[in-house]
Amino acid sequence: MRFETLAVHAGGESDPATGALSPPIHLATTFKHGPAAERLDGYEYQREGNPTNDRLCAALAALEHGQSALTFASGMAAISGLLESLNPGSHIVIPDDCYTGLRILAGEFLPDRGVRVSTIDVTDIDALRQACNGGIDLVWVETPSNPRMKITDIRAVAEISHAHGGRVVCDNTFASPALQRPLDLGADIVMHSTTKYFGGHSDVLGGALIFKEAGEWFEQAAHRLHITGATLAPFSAWLTLRGCRSLPARMNMHCSNARAIAEFLDKHSSIERVNYPGLPSHPGHAVAASQMSDFGGMLSIELRGGKSAALAMAGKLKLFTNATSLGGCESLIEHRASVEGENPTSTENLLRISVGLEHHEDLIADLVQALD
Ligand SMILES: Cc1ncc(COP(=O)(O)O)c(C=O)c1O
Numbered sequence: 001m002r003f004e005t006l007a008v009h010a011g012g013e014s015d016p017a018t019g020a021l022s023p024p025i026h027l028a029t030t031f032k033h034g035p036a037a038e039r040l041d042g043y044e045y046q047r048e049g050n051p052t053n054d055r056l057c058a059a060l061a062a063l064e065h066g067q068s069a070l071t072f073a074s075g076m077a078a079i080s081g082l083l084e085s086l087n088p089g090s091h092i093v094i095p096d097d098c099y100t101g102l103r104i105l106a107g108e109f110l111p112d113r114g115v116r117v118s119t120i121d122v123t124d125i126d127a128l129r130q131a132c133n134g135g136i137d138l139v140w141v142e143t144p145s146n147p148r149m150k151i152t153d154i155r156a157v158a159e160i161s162h163a164h165g166g167r168v169v170c171d172n173t174f175a176s177p178a179l180q181r182p183l184d185l186g187a188d189i190v191m192h193s194t195t196k197y198f199g200g201h202s203d204v205l206g207g208a209l210i211f212k213e214a215g216e217w218f219e220q221a222a223h224r225l226h227i228t229g230a231t232l233a234p235f236s237a238w239l240t241l242r243g244c245r246s247l248p249a250r251m252n253m254h255c256s257n258a259r260a261i262a263e264f265l266d267k268h269s270s271i272e273r274v275n276y277p278g279l280p281s282h283p284g285h286a287v288a289a290s291q292m293s294d295f296g297g298m299l300s301i302e303l304r305g306g307k308s309a310a311l312a313m314a315g316k317l318k319l320f321t322n323a324t325s326l327g328g329c330e331s332l333i334e335h336r337a338s339v340e341g342e343n344p345t346s347t348e349n350l351l352r353i354s355v356g357l358e359h360h361e362d363l364i365a366d367l368v369q370a371l372d
Contacts, residue, residue, distance in 0.1 A: 003063070003177070003178060003248055004248045004249075006062050006063060007059075007063060007178075007244050007245060007246075007247050007248050008245050010058060010059035010062035010063060010244065011023075011054075011055035011056060011057075011058040011059035011062070011241060011244075012055070012059070012241075012245075023051075023052060023055050023238065023241065024051070024052070025052050025234050025235055025238045026050050026051045026052050026234055027234055027235070028046065028050070029045065029046040030044070030045055030046070031043040031044055031045070046231065046234070047226060047229050047231045048226045049226075050234055050237075052234040052237045052238050052241070053071055053231075053232055053234060053237040055237070055241055056069075056071055056232075056237040056238075056240055056241045056244075057069040057070065057071055057208075059241055059244050060192070060194075060198075060208050060210050060244075061210055061211075063177040063244065063247075064172070064177045064181060064182075064183055064190045064210040065177075065181050065183050065184055066183050066190065066210035066211050066212055067211060067212065067213050067214040067218075068210075068211045068213075068214035068218045069208055069209065069210040069211070070208065070209045070211075070218070070221055070222055070225055071194070071206060071207065071208050071231075071232040071237060071240075072206065072207035072208065072209070072225065072230050072231070072232060073205065073206065073207070073230045073231060073232055073233070073236075074193070074195065074205050074206065074207050074230070075099075075101075075173065075191070075192065075193025075194070075195055075196075075206070075207035076101045076105070076193075076207065077207050077230035078191055078192070078193075078207030078208055078209050079101065079102055079105060079171075079191060079207070080105055080109075080230075081209065081221060081224055081225055081228070081230060082169065082189070082191070082209060082221060083105060083106070083110060083115075083138075084109070084110075084113070084224075085220060085221065085224050086110070086113070086115050086137060086138065087114075088113060088114030088115065089114055089115075089116075090114075090115045090116070090137040090138070091115075091116045091118070091134075091135055091136055091137055092106070092110070092115060092116070092117055092118070092136070092137055092138040092139070092140065093117075093118045093119075093120055093122065093128065093131050093132070093136060093138070093139045093140065093166075094106050094117060094118075094119050094140045095119070095120070095121070095122040095123075095140065095141065095142055095145055095150070095152065096119050096120060096121050096122075096345070097121075097142075097145040097146070097147070097148045097150050097345065098140070098142045098145055098146060098171070099142065099146045099171065099173075099193075100146075100339075100340045100341060100345075102140070102142075102171075103119075103345070104341065106119070118131045121150075122139070122140075122141055122152045122157060123150050123151060123152050123153070123283075123284065125153065125156050125157075125160065128157060128160055128161075129160055132160055132161060132163075132164040132166065133164070135164060135165065135166075136161060136164045136165065136166035137165075137166050137167065138161075138166055138167045138168075138169060139157055139160075139161040139166055139167070139168050139169070140169050140171070141154060141157055141168060141169065141170045141171070141182070141187070142170070142171040142173075142174075143170065143171075143174075143175070143180075143291075144174045144175065144277055144284075144288070144295075144296060144298060145174075146173075146174065146298075146352075147275075147300045147336045147346055147350065147352040148275050148300060148346075148350075149174075149275040149276060149277055149282070149284075149298065149299060149300055150284060151277050151282070151283075151284025151285075151287045151288045152284075152287075153287045153290075153291070154168070154170060154182050154185040154186060154187055154291055155185050155186050155291070157186075158185065158186025158187060158188075159186065162186070167188045167189065167217070168182075168186065168187045168188050168189075169187065169188065169189045169190075169191055170182035170187040170189070170190050170191065171190075171191045171192070171193075172190045172191070172192060173191075173192050173193045173196050173197070173327075174196075174296055174298050174326075175292055175296055176192075176196075176197040176198070176247060176251055176327075177190075177247075178197075178247050178248045178251035178252075178293075179251060179255070179292045179293050179294050179295075179296060180291055180292045180293070183210070183212045185291055187212070188211070188212050188213075188217070189209055189210065189211055189212070189217065190208075190209070190210040191207070191208070191209055191210075192207060192208045192210070193206075193207055194206035194207060194208050194240045194243075195207070195325065195327070196325065196326050196327030196328075197243075197247060197250070197251065197254075197297075197326075197327035198240050198243045198244060198247060198327075199239060199240055199243045199327070199328075200243040200246065200247065200250055200327060200328065200329065201239075201243070201328055201329060202325060202327075202328030202329070202330065203239065204236050204239040204240055204243075205236065206232050206236050206237075206240050207232075209221060250329075250357065251294070251296075251297070252294075253357050254296065254297025254327075254355055254356070254357065255278075255294040255295060255296060255297060256360070257297065257355045257356070257357070257358070257360045257363065258276065258278070258295070258296060258297045258298065258299055258353075258355040259276075259278050259295065260360040260363075260364065261299070261353070261355055261360065261363060261364060261367065262274050262276035262278060262279055262299050263279070264364050264367065265299075265301055265367065266279055266281075268367075268371060269304075270303060270304055270305070270309065270313075270371050271301050271302070271303060271304070271371075272302045272303060272304045272349065273301070273302040274299060274300075274301050275299060275300040275301070275302070276295065276299040277292070277295045277296070278294075278295030278296075297326075297327070297354065297355045297356075298326060298352070298353070298354055298355070299352075299353050299355070300336075300350055300351065300352045300353065301350070301351050301353065302347060302349045302350050303349045303351070304349075305349070306348055306349045307335075307337070307348035307349060309349065310335055310348065310349050310350065310351050311335060313351065313370050313371060314333050314334075314335055314351055314370075316369065316370035317333060317366055317367070317370045318366055318369075318370075319331060319358060319362060319363055319366040320332060320333040320353065320363070320366060320367075321333070322334065322335075324339055325354070326352075326354035327354060328354070328356060329356050329357045330356045330357075330358070331353070331354060331355055331356035331358060331363055332353070332354040332356070333351055333352070333353050333354075334351065334352050335350070335351055336350055336351070336352050337350065
């Protein structure tokens with residue numbers, strides 16, 4: 001079945017009790033069981049699973065070509081659910097350009113647990129090979145990366161990591177499975193902030209892990225989630241499942257709008273650099289073209305004139321809202337260095353843009369007036 005068809009139908013069986021096409025939201029925290037705690041209809045307690053969430057997990061696994069999926073209360077809960085299960089003495093690689101929360105978690109919390117973290121440019125395959133020498137447990141990939149839009153060759157990373165006995169996890173939040181399916185390219189686990197393109201409307205927080213195999217890693221992560229309790233609420237699962245239905249259509253428009261904006265900004269004299277993998281001048285363009293079906297709705301720009309020029313532009317925009325997050329219908333812009341905490345990795349002249357679903361000509365007109 002093709003992706004668009006799966007997106008509409010996966011986890012979408014009509015309700016057996018009523019025939020309802022929109023799935024019921026099961027808010028029950030507890031389910032009737034037998035006298036010796038026998039599960040009569042498959043469920044016992046909401047933290048350990050509920051029918052609305054199971055539909056979402058089935059849809060996510062189908063869309064990412066995985067065997068099983070787990071959902072979490074946020075993307076960060078999914079990331080920490082996985083990384084905090086690493087044994088003391090483990091060695092992991094994380095990318096030098098990645099979501100700030102991962103960088104802070106890896107820098108502040110993992111070393112206390114005896115986990116060694118190497119932060120490298122994962123797009124540099126020789127650097128990765130070197131980092132893996134001597135043993136590796138996990139390589140984290142985020143492609144395209146937040147916020148510099150670096151592109152990592154998932155196939156090459158998987159080959160090297162696996163040869164050294166390590167797993168590969170790919171944060172696929174920016175691309176979504178509509179554009180890139182890392183499990184098909186060799187990754188073992190896909191991670192999502194479903195808050196973003198899956199939700200699609202800036203109104204639901206969530207995270208997910210999708211496993212290539214329903215094996216030991218999945219069982220361990222499921223056990224950990226059920227005990228530590230960062231469970232996705234049923235209403236959030238329902239909203240995210242609804243988002244799956246329109247994901248391919250929305251991604252098409254995010255991509256075409258972002259391409260038009262990237263091409264416009266690339267020619268503008270006030271802009272030093274446009275980071276968008278769809279531009280042939282982007283250093284990761286060829287790899288992106290080989291592993292993505294389109295280049296996504298995210299980009300970042302670096303302005304001539306430093307921080308003051310970046311803030312002036314962000315302040316003048318009318319259709320692009322100054323706000324964090326991404327993947328919603330509305331276009332957002334953000335000065336990343338201002339929100340990245342104590343030691344920002346973004347340069348002061350960088351603005352990150354989440355291109356929404358408005359008409360691209362209206363968005364470009366807004367950029368024109370803000371840059372003049
Ligand atoms: C690429 C990426 N991964 C993970 C996260 C964390 O997700 P959440 O905010 O849902 O916890 C974010 C949030 O912006 C993100 O952009």
